[in-house]
Amino acid sequence: MASAEHAARPVRVLVVTPTGMAGQGGIDRLYFYLRQVEAVRGPQGVEMLYFAARGPAEGWRSMLGFPARVAAFLWTLVVKGVDIVHLNHSTHGSVYRKAVLAMLAGLAGRRVVIHFHGMVTAQDQAARPPWFRMLGWMARDADRIIVLGRYFAPFFSRALGAAPERIVVIPNGIPDFAPDIAPPKPHHGAPLILFAGEVGSRKGADLLVDALEKLAAITPHWRCVMAGNGDVDHYRARAAEAGLAERVSFTGWVDSDAVHGLMREAAIVVLPSRVEGLPLTLLEGACAGAALVASDVGAIPDVVVDGVTGAIVALDPQHIAARLAELLLSPERLGRAQAAARDSFVQHYEIGRFADRLRALYLEMARA
Numbered sequence: 001m002a003s004a005e006h007a008a009r010p011v012r013v014l015v016v017t018p019t020g021m022a023g024q025g026g027i028d029r030l031y032f033y034l035r036q037v038e039a040v041r042g043p044q045g046v047e048m049l050y051f052a053a054r055g056p057a058e059g060w061r062s063m064l065g066f067p068a069r070v071a072a073f074l075w076t077l078v079v080k081g082v083d084i085v086h087l088n089h090s091t092h093g094s095v096y097r098k099a100v101l102a103m104l105a106g107l108a109g110r111r112v113v114i115h116f117h118g119m120v121t122a123q124d125q126a127a128r129p130p131w132f133r134m135l136g137w138m139a140r141d142a143d144r145i146i147v148l149g150r151y152f153a154p155f156f157s158r159a160l161g162a163a164p165e166r167i168v169v170i171p172n173g174i175p176d177f178a179p180d181i182a183p184p185k186p187h188h189g190a191p192l193i194l195f196a197g198e199v200g201s202r203k204g205a206d207l208l209v210d211a212l213e214k215l216a217a218i219t220p221h222w223r224c225v226m227a228g229n230g231d232v233d234h235y236r237a238r239a240a241e242a243g244l245a246e247r248v249s250f251t252g253w254v255d256s257d258a259v260h261g262l263m264r265e266a267a268i269v270v271l272p273s274r275v276e277g278l279p280l281t282l283l284e285g286a287c288a289g290a291a292l293v294a295s296d297v298g299a300i301p302d303v304v305v306d307g308v309t310g311a312i313v314a315l316d317p318q319h320i321a322a323r324l325a326e327l328l329l330s331p332e333r334l335g336r337a338q339a340a341a342r343d344s345f346v347q348h349y350e351i352g353r354f355a356d357r358l359r360a361l362y363l364e365m366a367r368a
Contacts, residue, residue, distance in 0.1 A: 001212055003315045004049065007114075009047075009084050010043045010045050010046050010047040011045060011046050011047070011050065011081070011085065011363060011365075011366040012047050012080060012081055012082050012083045012084070013032060013046060013047070013048050013049065013084045013085075013086055013293070013362050014049045014050075014051055014076060014077065014080070014082040014084070014086065015048055015049065015050050015051070015086045015088070016050075016051045016052075016053050016073075016084050016085065016086065016087045016088060016098065016267060017031050017050065017051075017052060017053070017088050018052065018053055018054050018088070018094065019052055019054055019055060019056055019149075020050065020051075020055060020056075020096075021052075021054030021056060021248050023238075026117065026172075026279070026280050027088050027090070027117050029256070029280065030172055030173070030174075030208055030280070030354075031088075033173070033174055033175055034048075034173075034200050034354065034355055034358075035050075035177075035350065036175065036351075037352060037355045038355070040339055041355070042325045044359060045082065045359070045363055046358075046359050046362050046363065047080065049080055049272035050071070051072070051073060052252035053069060053073075053087075053094075053098065053101065054066070054069070054095045055069065056081065062093060066097065067360060068099075070100060070101070070104070073101055073104065074104060074108075074197070075173075077105065077108055077110065078108070082110055082146070083111065084110065084111045084112075084113060084366070085101070085102070085103060085105040085111070085112050085113070085364055086111050086113040086115060086214055087102055087105075087113065087114050087115065088113065088117060088271050089114065089115070089116065089117065089118070089119050090116075090118030090277070091118040091119070091120065091124075091131060091135070091357055092131050093131075094118070094130040094353075095134050095135050095138070095199065096131060096134060098114065098138065099134045099137065099138055102114065102138050102141065102142065104300070105139065111143045111144075111146070111365055112141070112143050112144075113140050113142065113143065113144045113146060113361070113365075114138050114139065114142045114144075114145050114146070115145075115146040115170075116135075116145065116146070116148070116152060116277070117277045117278075118277055119275045119277050119297065119298045120132065120135075120155065120159075121275065125159055126330065126344050136160040136161060137159060138218055139156050139160040139161070139162040140160065140161050140162055140163075142162075142164050142166065143166065143170065143365060144167075144361065144365060145162055145166055145167045145171075146168050146169075146361075147167060147168070147169055147299075147303040148169075148170070148171055148172060148277050148298070148299040149169060149171060149277075149278055149299020149300075149301075150169060150299070150302060151171075151298060151302075152277075152299065153167045153169060153296075153302070155222055161368045163300060167186050168253065168356065168361060170281060170354065170357045170361070171278055171281070171299065171302065171318065171348060171349060171354070172278050172283060172349070172354060172356030173301075173349050173350055173351040173352070173353055173355070174280055174283050174287060174349065174350070174351055175350070175351045176291065176345075176346070176350050176351075177260045177263075177284075177287060178260070178263070178264055178287050178288045181264065181287075181288055181289040181342060182289070182314055183286035183289040183335055183339040183341075183342050184334065184335025184336075184338055184339065185267060185290070185335075187267055187287055187339055188211060189223075190221050190222050190223045190247075191221070191222050191223075191267035191268070191328060191334075192222075192223055192224070192225060192262075192265050192266045192267055192268075193212075193222055193223070193224040193225075193266070193267065193269075193270055193324065194224070194225050194227065194262050194263065194264070194265075194266035194268070194269050194290070195208055195224065195225070195226040195227065195228070195269075195270055195271065195272070195286070196226045196227045196228060196259050196262065196269065196271075196281045196284070196285075196364055197220065197227075197251065197271060197273075197279065198228050198229060198230040199226055199228050199230035199231055199232050199235050200230040200231050201274065201340065202273065202274055202275055203228075203230075203271065203272075203273045204271070204272030204273050204295065204315065205226065205230070205231075205235050205276075206235070206238075206273060206274045207241060207315060207316070207317050207320060208224075208226070208270060208272055208317075208320065209231075209235055209238050209244070209248070210242075210317035211320035211324065212224055212239070212244055212248060212273070212316040212321070213242040213243070213244060213248075213317075214241070214317055214318060215321040215324050215325060215328075216243070216244065216247070217326045218321060218322075219325055219328055219329055220247075221328065222247070222328055223247050223248070223249075224244075224247060224249070225246065225248075225249050225250075225251060225262055226246045226249070226250050226251070227250075227251045227254050227258075227259060227262055228251075228252075228253065228254075229252060229253040232250050232252050235250065236250045236337065238276075239318065243310070248283050253345045259284065260288070263285055263287070263288035264282050264288050265292060266285065266288065266290040267283030267291065267327075267328075267334060267338070268290055268291045268292075268293055268310070268324065268327055268328075268334075269288075269290040269291070269292055269293070270292075270293040270294065270320075270324065271292075271293075271294040271295070271300075272293075272295045272313055272315060272320055273294065273295050273297055273300075274295070274297065274299055274315060275297060275298070276295075276297045276298040277298045277299060278298060278299040278300070278302070278303070279294075279300070281350045282294060282300065282303050282304065283303065283345065285341065286303060286341040286342060286344055286345035286349060287342070287345045287349070287350075288342075288344040289338045289339070289341060289342040290311070290338060290341060291310040291311075291327050291337035291341060292304045292309050292310035292311075292337070293310050293311045293313055293320070293323055293324060293327070294310070294312065295312070295313055295314070295315055296311065296312045296313075303344065304351070305340070305344075306335070308340050309337055309341040309344055310321040310327070310337045310341060311326065311327065311337075313362065
């Protein structure tokens with residue numbers, strides 16, 4: 001009787017994200033996009049429910065409010081008849097919160113998917129802090145582990161002891177906001193180099209400003225916009241000291257529509273990050289037909305194929321400047337990279353592809 005009832009309804013999946021707020025971080029933005037796809041497509045055998053592990057609170061307020069979130073999680077699990085719990089997390093405090101929810105879901109007999117959006121450094125692996133060991137427990141106990149790219153699969157199996165057959169690579173996706181773009185892109189004036197993200201050392205803003213100073217000595221025909229919050233005043237002053245005030249501008253925080261407008265203008269999207277998973281900024285750049293220049297961290301090499309969709313750079317200003325110059329000084333090379341980036345997006349990173357891969361995973365788990 002229970003199995004007949006289960007077969008008569010869609011598989012119910014509880015998707016757990018950090019805040020539940022579309023504009024707060026890449027994970028919640030990803031699932032905001034997915035909800036838009038669901039609204040058009042309908043359930044198609046899977047009904048997705050959403051739960052915020054932390055909500056909008058931060059710091060100590062988040063910790064004080066977590067017991068109430070746990071109670072709400074258990075209520076949702078039981079009352080809504082959830083079959084699969086899909087836990088999205090990064091590192092540090094995010095791991096602890098999701099570990100509690102994973103344990104409770106397992107005790108309640110639900111299947112558990114953990115979806116890792118963070119980056120583990122060599123220092124983390126050497127030091128093995130408590131959150132790292134907790135991540136290992138989650139990985140070994142989960143029914144499935146979703147990772148963002150090929151880089152992460154061997155890490156979860158070798159460093160954390162997860163069964164390789166439980167690891168699934170599902171890259172992030174975004175909506176196609178630039179279907180009319182047909183590279184090579186025309187440039188009205190100097191080609192635009194766009195940095196979109198938190199303006200700070202984690203995303204390599206310091207490396208980029210130093211690289212742009214060197215780039216100006218190679219070729220003057222470019223301009224740069226650095227769009228994002230963070231230590232904006234510091235880097236604006238640093239750019240001015242380097243003599244870049246007239247060609248490098250800082251917007252501060254801008255909404256997604258404004259970012260997409262900048263992406264459509266951009267000849268190159270650059271992101272020399274020190275730590276990354278699979279940044280949506282690069283997917284947005286590919287969507288808009290920009291050449292991509294980024295560091296070799298996390299799943300970035302899956303998107304930025306050196307010499308094809310753009311250039312992989314070392315965390316070195318001189319190298320970043322040289323690779324930017326290669327593209328700027330060769331319109332043919334730049335146009336080919338733009339076209340390849342756009343093609344790669346359409347084939348692999350459009351949000352519908354992400355939705356299809358998730359649905360296939362959920363249905364496979366329900367049949368197992």
